[in-house]
Amino acid sequence: MNQQKMFDEIAQEAAKCSRCGGCRSICPVFLEENNENTTPRSKARMMEAVGEGDLELSPGMQERFAKCLLCKACKVHCGSGVGTDALILSGRAALAEKNGIPLVKKLAFTGLRYRKIFDLFLRSGALFQGLIFKKLPDGHGRIARFPLPGAGLSVRRVIPDLASRPLRSRLASILKAKGTESKGQVVFFTGCTLNYIYPAAGEAVVSILTNNGWDVIIPEGQCCCGTPAFTTGDLDSSLALAEQNVKTLAEAGGDYIVTACGTCGAALQHEYGQLLAGTASMEKWKTIAGKVLDISQFVLQYCDLTQMGSLPLKVTYHDPCHLVRGMNVSAEPRQILQAIPGLAYTEMTDANRCCGAGGSFSASYYELARQINDKKIDNAEATGMDYLVTGCSSCRMHITDGLSQRGSSMKVLHTAEVLAMAYAAGRKEQAYVK
Ligand code: SF4
Ligand code: SF4
Secondary structure, eight states, rough: OOOOHHHHHHHHTTTTTOOGGGGGGGOOHHHHHHOEEEEEEEHHHHHHHHHHTSSSSOOOHHHHHSSOOOHHHHHHHHOOOHHHHHHHHHHHHHHHHOOOOOOHHHHHHHHHSSSSHHHHHHHHHHHHHHEEEETTTTSSSSSSSBBBBTBOOOOOOOOOOSSSSSHHHSSSEEOOOSSSOOEEEEEEEEEHHHHHHHHHHHHHHHHHHHHHTEEEOOOTOOOOHHHHHHHHHHHHHHHHHHHHHHHHHHHHHSEEEEEEEEHHHIIIIIHHHHTTTTTTHHHHHHHHHTEEEEHHHHHHHOOGGGOOOOOOEEEEEOHHIIIISSSSSSSHHHHHHHHHOOOOEEOTTTTSSOOOOOOTHHTTTHHHHHHHHHHHHHHHHHHHHHHEEOHHHHHHHHHHHHHHHTTTTEEEHHHHHHHOOOOOOHHOOOOOOO
């Protein structure tokens, strides 16, 4: 699309904004900072002026557009139907094209395109992480030994271990259904965080699927879903990653594609449609987008809940933004958790409010992200439950940090880990995940 056509469309979308200010009451960033400059309304007004040629894309706009979690709450809340998330992304992309992307990010996104080099880099990182990050005495993560401002890591922030062996290197690329005739084939798109940080959650997904009679295919050619590059405005890198994944998933075939991260799932289902419009990969994308399901949706539709055994955990659930507002998944995880015999479930207040992670937002604005997260921790702890369950590794990381800062005993698990434990209990096996 030529730039003038893009700007015309942006101006048209932004012009739908009636300036009612309703989005201010829902925007987590505005609620903390009370600054009109970073409201969705203000961003829509700026993009309208840019589209009409009345405003230059100045470096000063960079911070205003960066201060957004892309939580989509404003979009869902807007009575005028303004696509605020698309406007913000367009703003970031236009700013990136005009002013460039910080070198560290550009190098990281370019590195993502070279799957094997990226893999080697993270495997080496796992070997040497102890030199830069020391383990916490309680074993629940690491903190930096010295400030790393360029990486957005203060010495206070608790981060998880990089796995000594990534998920995809632990598992075969085809795993057969267990103890029964196969019901069909499920392609598992692991995403980066399950692969390199939370492999136990990925193994839980595979355990659920194979024990419910599904063959699992884990295609080797899959790479990062591209969201970090896309949301930063690096359209070249995100397009390259989208094309690689669409090619890989189309070749893998399978009856369904399962994700266990709302961000990856929403990218495969929706964002790729915007990115790939007008490219040769668009038709292939259409064949895969309709097959994508979050693991909680898949379990509810295609797995046998009666096979789950007793699991006496006390849990609450946090809705990841991209799962609830990107993939429209909120009832499914709750239904499944509440179907587990012996499990006590208590809903938390504002369960679908952003936890403050926002991808690289929490690295760029750690203190602000902490303030937003504190509300989540307050609400989670008020339930009196022992576990917070969620379906996104980025939320998991940020909430774990928040709990750790408080010295809370509450722990965070992925929905799939809880389900795998319940199925293991049903088979009278030792708990799959502790
Ligand atoms: S974006 Fe929507 S909710 Fe926000 S000011 Fe505009 S019309 Fe109102
Ligand atoms: S996406 Fe979320 S953080 Fe960004 S402007 Fe909208 S409500 Fe605020």
